Amino acid sequence: YKAAAEIGELGDNTRAMRSAVVADDLLRLLVSQHGARVSVLGHTRWASVGIISEPNAHPVNSEELESTFGTPYLVAALNGDVDNHADIKVRNGLRIADPITTDAKVIPTVVARRRASGESLGEAFRNTVREFDGSVAIATASAESASTMLLALRGSGQGLCVGLAEDRFIVASEPYGLVEETLRYVRMDGEALADVNNPATRGQVVVLDGELAGTLEGCSMMAYDGTVIALDEASVTVAEVTTRDIDRGEHKHFLSKEIAEAPQSFRKTLRGKIAERDGRLVASLDESVLPTQIREKLAQHKFARIRVIGQGTAAIAGRSLAQLLRTLVDHSVQVDALPATELSGFQLDLDMSDTLVVAISQSGTTTDTNRTVDLARSRGAAILAIVNRRGSELAAKADGVLYTSDGRDVEMSVASTKAFYSQVAAGALYACAISDVLGSGSNDERHQL
Template sequence: MCGIIGYLGERPVRSVLLEGLRRLEYRGYDSAGVAFFTENGLFVHRVKGKILDLDESLARIEVSGRAPGLGHTRWATHGEPSERNAHPHLDCRAEIAVVHNGIIENYQSLRRELASRGHRFVSETDTEVLAHLVEEALAESGDLAEAVRRALQRVKGAYALAVIWRKDPERIVCAREQSPLVLGLGEAEVFLASDVPALLPWTRRVIFLEDGDLGELSRQGVRLFRLDGSPVRRPLQEITWDASQAEKGGFPHFMLKEIYEQPEAIRDTLRGRLDPESGRVDLSDAALSPEFFEGLRKIFFVACGTSYHAGLVGKYLLEALAGIPVEVDLASEFRYRDPLVDEGTLAVVISQSGETADTLAGLRLARDKGARVLGIVNVLGSTIAREAHRVIYTHAGPEIGVASTKAFTSQLTVILLLALYLGGLSGRLSPERARLLARELVEFPGLLQKLIPKVHPLLKELSEHYFRQENFLYLGRNILFPVALEGALKLKEISYIHAEGYAAGEMKHGPIALIEESVPTVALAPRESGVVYEKMVSNIEEVRSRRGPVLAFGTQGDEHLAGLSTDFVGLPPVSWEISPLLYTVPLQLFAYEMAVRRGCDVDQPRNLAKSVTVE
């Protein structure tokens, strides 16, 4: 996830770009840059760091600019955070500037092809191929809009992009595919941005581009067309949000926005790594190959908090699909015991920030004992990413809310990819089963995108019944036991309600003593879980016989479970391997609505920090 701003008009271009970037910094903050025109031609300036660093750096340069101009704030996906990897990116002649949000899946093959024709690359990014593709297309057409259209016909992946050209300083050309882009219209001026907040200082009249749209912006207005060149019209809308709402995309809190972003985050994490036709997993972006896993006898997951719950899910997946013994450790415990780790061990360390102190210490311990270390992190260039032997990035984008949501489901997605990959290597996972799971996983973001707005109103209504309670039990079995732990953690983190997650079979070993009318039980019981389903039904009956309220999450249409429960939330049937992804999301929404109803600070819950960099 990155932030883009563009402007064409009579205002001071540098001021517009910097103010727009400040309002988009929640989308990325490891590097930033601008491009605009001066009397000497195209001027580009980039820095590693935040918008403040860019502003201070520009203040030391005596340069007056004029529109059009582009700005970009980056959340790194390809190439470490650095000045040379920051946007805008240029062609060979430094006449074309491109800013981009998204992932170009086939950039490696395009880069090799362009390099063979003499193009010079100076960054590690996927974006730079776009500048060179436009450069070649311009040599043929001489028209910027046509050149961008032709270049994008070569591209696979996701993009929101904008392009300016020194020889046509009265145009900006932009395009969208699976990444957001909005245009703003003023009087004899036009804007573009990744999100509405960047536009509000100057206009509330906007056009939201749709996938496959391209736009040609001039002082006279906007011309929209499709990738095949056919014209298209999109409605002009008036934004009524205030600035705070706009920064959150119209949502009242970042946490809710990030819950709704999970389909996109899962899709981005999968992109380029899974072929639904063959079932093959490609982890070459992490430099992973069969040789890295030779002689592997055991896996340790090492993590804290929510990431630890992702590791618990990983134990079920890897043992079932790959047949490899797995242990899961809290990093704060792993680092202070003497784990049996050697060269036949793979230590998988999980951290959203890549800076979690206990997890980093666990990494170093495992590495010193001779283990191979694989990091699963969200922040490119973080300490864990640098110190692990290999790293798989979760392309979740910045997560502003302290309680993790989309970072967790992205971690689950990476772990499922790893399980599919190792299952294929071990031969335990049949090609047919791999293809079925791959197709279901690729289709899952679309299912989730439809489900979230459908189930959200029901969970909001249910929160009205439960928000006064002070104690909850969360029960799950098998692969959904860790999801019960995560659901309970979310509730206690943001609503300050005491909640405990349990393996449902453990209920008779103590927790059943707590059951009474004032202690609701949240039960996860998908009908497609086989014999585990029957056991969960028995547990629910035990709770109900003691007058305990039950909020059950199960398969839609399960009348038996609905009849047993006080309240029932039906979810679509999915495979066992994908069920943690599905059942996590409504639990997040329930915790969110409970916290809102209790008047809690959802995005910044008391006593918690986003990145725990001390013990």
């Protein structure tokens, strides 16, 4: 079931798919059978490779032009980009219909071919995803093993969480997609090395067994090279967010809701983080926001540079933080704001132990920002984050996190409103606190700010 209309009202595509599902008599017959089990793979995917069209909408299947008999039927969905998809298509001689130009198409087609050549489903999947260049999150299902779902995560730009519900697995890119069914989940790590001395172990593959749905026993994890990764209760995270955090309430659209909530979000960002000292207002940030190790390096003037990064609207908010810091900090510390892609692409140093990076992201899952944080951190940089979502990828990567609003004030719209204003407020708090620890600027300036 697919719909990919670009023009229309909010919800048109969803309504079209729901109508198709409801009208499917065969589906109704199948799911009404005693003991029937269902495996569902769905995705809302904007085409970053290929035009926005129904043939390019995810999931995509394994069908090719003039497919050979015996090739199994699979479907797959992708977050991220398979950078070398064109090379894979040529190398494997894939016969793909012209209207299908999405990079995701190589996933089910190559897995199906490997499976037809005799590889097990799990091995065919793992050997396929190992070929891919780029940062990816992948989900695949096969008709020949309907109770199995296969997942892969590599790189820092995407997320995959496996929810453990009472009698089912729920997979989503972040906890917000799980909390209606369960608070317990296993978060996959696309950057983790099963063997620190072997780069081939970076990335993770998970095989979900529907016969053991909802249990850790039904969740098998391995590194990209096949190294088994044991899961236990320590691997399970309990979500800090609930369905209340993503409720549209009385508003017809998320955008109108978020505009109306902007003043409250701004106030929540500042709440509990401003104190009075000697008759002046000061930023009061605790250990989780500005850790002792960073305070000490600031006080000892071991940071020569402060670099504020983000993408899109977050990068604009970063400019305000950088400007405030320049006003409050003397010239012994160089302060600049730039897109995350500019830092990762052109301005990384081999040794960044003298650099404090402040990364800003609404969702905490922005690919370019998270990748840049990984690169800077691996070179010794300290990381502070301004982010709106607790439990997000960026929050896990940072040394200190200043949550906008209360860290669970989700912004669903593409156009940022309340999150942007809150990021500016959070930036002002960091500017005041950092300059205070540095001993730069005046208390009067911080009080006025």
